[in-house]
Amino acid sequence: MWADTLLIVFISVCTALLSEGLTWLLVYRTEKYQKLKTEIEKQSKKCKNKFPLKYLSFPPSLVC
Numbered sequence: 001m002w003a004d005t006l007l008i009v010f011i012s013v014c015t016a017l018l019s020e021g022l023t024w025l026l027v028y029r030t031e032k033y034q035k036l037k038t039e040i041e042k043q044s045k046k047c048k049n050k051f052p053l054k055y056l057s058f059p060p061s062l063v064c
Contacts, residue, residue, distance in 0.1 A: 027033055
């Protein structure tokens with residue numbers, strides 16, 4: 001029984017690592033992804049500078 005449980009856990013971990021490795025290989029290391037990520041970071045900085053958080057209205061329970 002324990003052997004079956006450990007085998008299932010081992011297979012699950014190996015599958016997760018394989019899928020993450022393939023994702024990194026096929027998506028995250030590509031030049032297109034890197035350019036899009038850089039563009040999103042630039043736009044986020046513009047947005048933060050244009051609309052500071054203090055001007056947004058949140059319920060007091062949501063503000064840290």
